[in-house]
Structures are given as C-alpha cells and as structure tokens.
Amino acid sequence: MRYEKPATAKEAAGLLAKEKGAAFLLGGGTDLLVKLKMGMVEPDLVVDVKHIAKANEIQTTAKGFSIGAAVPSARLTEHKALQKAWPGVVEAANLIGSDQIQGRCTLAGNLCNASPAADSVPAMIAAGAKAVIVGAKKRRTVPVEKVATGPGQTCLGSDELIESITLPKPGPRTGDAYLRFIPRTEMDIAVVGVAVCVTLERGRVKTARVALGAVAPTAILVPAAARALVGTSLDDEALEKLARACSAACNPIDDKRGTVEYRTRLAGVLAKRAAKIAFARAGGKS
Amino acid sequence: MSNATLVSTVVNGDAVQFACPSDESLMTALRDRVGLTGVKEGCGTGDCGACSVTLDGQLVCSCLVLGVEAEGRNVETVEGLAQDGQLHPLQEQFIEHAALQCGICTPGFLVAAKALLERNPNPNETEIRYALAGNLCRCTGYDKIVRAVQAAAKDMRKAKRR
Numbered sequence: 190m191r192y193e194k195p196a197t198a199k200e201a202a203g204l205l206a207k208e209k210g211a212a213f214l215l216g217g218g219t220d221l222l223v224k225l226k227m228g229m230v231e232p233d234l235v236v237d238v239k240h241i242a243k244a245n246e247i248q249t250t251a252k253g254f255s256i257g258a259a260v261p262s263a264r265l266t267e268h269k270a271l272q273k274a275w276p277g278v279v280e281a282a283n284l285i286g287s288d289q290i291q292g293r294c295t296l297a298g299n300l301c302n303a304s305p306a307a308d309s310v311p312a313m314i315a316a317g318a319k320a321v322i323v324g325a326k327k328r329r330t331v332p333v334e335k336v337a338t339g340p341g342q343t344c345l346g347s348d349e350l351i352e353s354i355t356l357p358k359p360g361p362r363t364g365d366a367y368l369r370f371i372p373r374t375e376m377d378i379a380v381v382g383v384a385v386c387v388t389l390e391r392g393r394v395k396t397a398r399v400a401l402g403a404v405a406p407t408a409i410l411v412p413a414a415a416r417a418l419v420g421t422s423l424d425d426e427a428l429e430k431l432a433r434a435c436s437a438a439c440n441p442i443d444d445k446r447g448t449v450e451y452r453t454r455l456a457g458v459l460a461k462r463a464a465k466i467a468f469a470r471a472g473g474k475s
Numbered sequence: 476m477s478n479a480t481l482v483s484t485v486v487n488g489d490a491v492q493f494a495c496p497s498d499e500s501l502m503t504a505l506r507d508r509v510g511l512t513g514v515k516e517g518c519g520t521g522d523c524g525a526c527s528v529t530l531d532g533q534l535v536c537s538c539l540v541l542g543v544e545a546e547g548r549n550v551e552t553v554e555g556l557a558q559d560g561q562l563h564p565l566q567e568q569f570i571e572h573a574a575l576q577c578g579i580c581t582p583g584f585l586v587a588a589k590a591l592l593e594r595n596p597n598p599n600e601t602e603i604r605y606a607l608a609g610n611l612c613r614c615t616g617y618d619k620i621v622r623a624v625q626a627a628a629k630d631m632r633k634a635k636r637r
C-alpha cells in the first residue's frame with residue numbers, strides 16, 4: 190500500500206486517475222482504517238485529503254458556509270457562527286462516535302462511506318447542503334441527497350473526491366434539528382435518524398425539508414413530509430400528517446437494533462419531535 | 476519490511492524516528508517500534524479507547540491513525556503524563572480511588588481524562604461520562620473512574636490557584 194498526501198484536490202484527483210489498482214481516499218480514517226483492519230479493503234493506494242489546504246478550512250461566504258472535506262466534527266462544534274446558523278447539522282455531526290472519533294471524523298467521510306445510518310447525512314440533506322466534487326478533468330456540485338446511491342455506494346467517479354461541503358446561508362426565521370434513536374446514550378448506530386429544517390413566515394411554516402436516515406438503502410429526502418408542515422404552525426393535525434408521511438416513506442431492514450415495524454413507527458415519532466425543535470429554533474410559537 | 480517509510484515525529488516531547496509500512500497503525504508503530512507499550516490494543520477498531528493518544532493535542536484512537544500520518548506531528552501517550560518522576564494528579568487519584576483492576580483500559584482513560592481536563596477544568600459527572608464514553612472498562616464499572624477524575628480535577632484547580 191502506498192500513502193500519498195497531495196497538497197491540492199486537483200493533484201489528488203490526478204493520483205486517483207493514474208492508479209490502476211484499488212485506490213481509497215483517507216479523511217479521518219474512522220471508517221476506512223476499520224475496514225483495513227478487518228481486511229474488508231486492500232488498498233494499493235491511499236490518498237490522504239488532510240494535506241489539501243482548502244480541505245482544512247471552514248469558510249464563511251456571502252452564500253453561506255464551505256466546510257473542507259478534512260475538517261473533523263470537533264471543529265464544527267467549536268465554530269460559533271456555524272453552530273448558530275445550522276445547529277441541527279452540528280448536533281448531528283457531534284453525535285458521531287466518541288471524543289476520540291470526533292477529533293477525526295469528517296462530514297465528507299460520513300457521506301462517502303455511504304452507510305444508510307450515517308448521522309450527519311439527513312441533517313445535511315435537510316439543510317440543503319451540497320458536495321463540491323473535484324475530478325481529474327472537471328469540478329461539479331451535487332446535492333448531498335444525490336451522493337449516496339446505495340449502501341457503500343456513491344455517485345463519485347474513480348478519479349473524483351469531495352473537496353468541500355457547502356451549506357447555504359439560512360434565511361431569516363429558519364431552524365433545523367436532528368434526532369436519532371439508539372438503544373444506548375452514546376456510541377451506537379442509529380435505528381432511525383430524522384432531520385427537519387423549516388423556514389417560517391408570520392408564525393407559519395413557509396418552506397420545509399425533512400430527511401430520514403437508517404430506514405432505506407440511503408438517507409432520503411421526504412417531500413410529502415415537508416408538505417405536511419407547510420402553511421401550518423405545527424398543530425396536532427400537521428404533526429400527525431408529518432408522522433404518517435415519514436412512516437410511509439420507510440423501506441427499512443430488520444436487524445438486532447430494530448424490526449421493520451419498529452423503525453417505521455419510530456420514524457414518525459421522531460419526526461414530530463424533531464419538527465418541534467426546528468420550529469422553536471426558527472422562532473415559532475405553538 | 477517492504478516499502479517502509481521513515482517517519483519523523485515528536486513523542487512526549489522527544490524527537491523520534493521510526494520506519495513503518497504505510498498500512499501500519501500508529502498504535503502498532505508506537506508499541507512495536509517506539510517501545511511505548513502503555514498504548515494498549517483493545518479492539519483495534521476505535522470502539523474501546525485503550526489506544527488513546529493525543530495528536531497535536533487532539534484526542535484520537537491511535538489504532539485509527541496510520542503511523543505515516545504522525546510525520547511532523549506531536550504525539551502524547553500515557554508515558555508522557557508523569558513529569559520528572561512525579562505522577563500526574565490523574566494517576567495519583569486513580570491509585571487513591573482504586574479506579575482500576577486489570578489495568579488494560581487505564582492508559583486510555585488517563586489520556587482521555589487529561590484531554591478533557593485541559594478543555595474543561597471543572598467538568599460535572601455527566602460531562603465526564605460523555606467525555607469518557609469512548610473508553611471501555613470491563614472491571615471497575617466506571618464509578619471509581621469518574622470519582623478519580625473529579626478528585627484530580629479538584630487537585631489541579633487547587634494547584635493552579637497556588
């Protein structure tokens with residue numbers, strides 16, 4: 190196995206394009222090095238993104254935020270402006286593993302590992318995050334909900350990497366929230382994860398985005414769930430509709446953490462709770 | 476050893492060089508090449524925290540870091556806690572509270588607790604339990620560990636005021 194630490198994303202893409210064997214990008218390594226240890230991957234080349242200067246920055250722009258692919262979760266938690274703008278995204282990233290994992294794990298790695306239960310992914314989707322993808326020949330920007338195509342699968346070509354994740358500047362009276370259910374209080378894999386983002390106008394929901402994790406082969410955006418909220422001030426009927434739409438969107442697996450029936454029901458319950466938090470964060474009064 | 480890379484790093488304040496294959500973990504490099512066996516291998520997959528070290532001050536599981544990633548960085552292990560033959564207050568209080576039995580998890584707990592107290596000199600019980608959630612102990616049941624960390628935090632705050 191060769192280890193390379195290019196200084197630019199373009200150089201990284203060039204290394205990937207040239208490689209004939211199995212090549213892997215290395216972010217925090219909290220998924221990749223576990224797979225390496227288990228013998229699930231046998232890389233010929235590992236390309237570390239942590240020496241790419243741009244990938245280490247959190248930039249605040251007129252359009253919002255740009256979070257470099259190498260920025261670990263611990264740094265998101267410390268970033269006051271980001272925390273204020275997108276508390277749901279930051280709380281989701283903060284749920285990943287222990288303090289030891291937090292010092293390493295990245296949003297880009299969480300996304301590209303493409304686990305259906307990845308915690309930060311539903312929150313990024315609800316917030317309208319996009320992945321800035323650099324290839325050997327071109328750059329492209331892809332909405333986060335389009336990146337994972339199945340468990341462990343992404344839309345990235347063999348010469349492509351994520352350079353950064355962008356989050357828009359939240360409009361006035363916008364709030365987001367992420368909740369996951371795990372049988373323990375820490376260090377477990379989500380049975381269900383729900384992210385909700387709402388923008389209010391005169392006390393009512395003007396626009397909404399609702400995303401679910403761990404209930405389908407990838408995290409999913411659920412437009413019907415968002416529609417249930419629009420025009421309401423989160424009355425009981427709207428919340429019931431939201432819960433039904435979320436449950437209807439579920440296509441989960443049965444495993445030791447939860448049965449299909451349990452996950453389906455839980456998605457609705459958690460969605461109601463997450464919606465209330467997002468609504469309150471947006472300044473809503475119910 | 477095929478394809479070994481020479482890595483220059485600083486471990487517990489001392490300049491250290493070691494050669495390792497690029498797929499070797501920092502945990503293995505520290506134990507087998509630098510001789511710091513206070514870095515324990517528990518699970519090897521980031522769940523148990525026995526191999527905890529800090530990398531440029533950031534708490535990590537050394538099993539989830541490649542040895543080659545340590546190039547030019549600052550690594551601190553449990554061996555760096557005691558200064559001039561004087562145990563660290565955390566070590567003193569772990570002994571005082573008998574916060575260990577078999578001892579395999581202890582170095583990881585000490586390193587993680589030190590990282591916590593550097594960030595938060597006066598953590599409450601909940602904060603300690605969350606901060607140490609990445610460290611598993613199968614003997615003592617955590618309670619003595621939490622109390623030892625609280626007592627050490629108190630000692631360290633007192634020493635600072637002096």
Ligand SMILES: Cc1cc2nc3c(=O)[nH]c(=O)nc-3n(C[C@H](O)[C@H](O)[C@H](O)COP(=O)(O)OP(=O)(O)OC[C@H]3O[C@@H](n4cnc5c(N)ncnc54)[C@H](O)[C@@H]3O)c2cc1C
Binds near residue numbers: 295
């Ligand atoms: C003990 C433990 C607890 C965990 N708990 C959780 C949890 O609670 N919730 C959760 O969601 N996850 C959890 N995880 C999984 C993991 O920590 C996360 O998925 C993390 O976000 C991965 O990020 P990373 O930077 O470490 O990824 P890496 O391991 O570096 O990479 C993951 C994958 O993405 C690819 N990749 C990395 N960076 C890029 C890039 N810039 N462009 C393209 N591809 C890239 C890699 O090639 C690899 O396939 C846990 C892991 C451990 C070991």
